[in-house]
Amino acid sequence: MEWQRFITHTDLYGGMTRMGAALRRASRTPATYQLRVESCKVAAMSVGIEVVRAISDEVTRAITRLLPQLSQSAKPFDEDALRELVAWKCNRLLVARVDGEIMGALMLVMFPIPTGMRAWIEDVVVDEAARGRGIGAALTQEAVRLARADGARTVDLTSRPSREAANRLYERLGFELRDSKVYRLTNVL
């Protein structure tokens, strides 16, 4: 496993960003304001984002824990399947460690096509116990940084409207809704 980047979130950082969001919401919903200010008091935490190069038992256990929190229909992953996935040329599996423990994951997929290098972000998930502390944002921003460094012209992702937190996160990070239909052929196998 190789450290790609180390991001430190302190009370101050979390406090300031959360306070800003809380203040923006305060005019509409005072109760929410109070709740968010409360969350400023969480202990300092360090968040490290890394690209998984080799699958360990720890990574397998973390993905096994996180996957059902992303999709209830997702099939369980074993170590060999994960190894294959990480070895795939276009894939990069990013994980977020909070105080050393894997609490989130994201898959960055990059591939060249005639119109340029493209990047897709897939399967973003943060452990329920750690949501709302900027981990999803840190994972996504690191994926965008890696995609940009490797010459991606665009970074795409999809998210169901019912995934409210995810949609809010992506819009806040600058992702724009495209005027394009998304098609899928199912039962291909």
Ligand SMILES: CC(C)(COP(=O)(O)OP(=O)(O)OC[C@H]1O[C@@H](n2cnc3c(N)ncnc32)[C@H](O)[C@@H]1OP(=O)(O)O)[C@@H](O)C(=O)NCCC(=O)NCCS
């Ligand atoms: C989407 C997800 C990855 C965001 O992770 P996160 O670490 O909470 O992200 P952030 O802390 O950066 O916050 C993202 C936004 O979601 C909001 N949020 C966090 N938890 C929330 C919750 N339980 N309900 C509603 N909103 C929530 C945060 O307030 C924040 O918005 P804000 O900055 O405008 O206040 C996480 O909620 C998740 O894993 N959801 C289930 C799987 C999923 O939907 N994945 C996306 C697939 S497209």
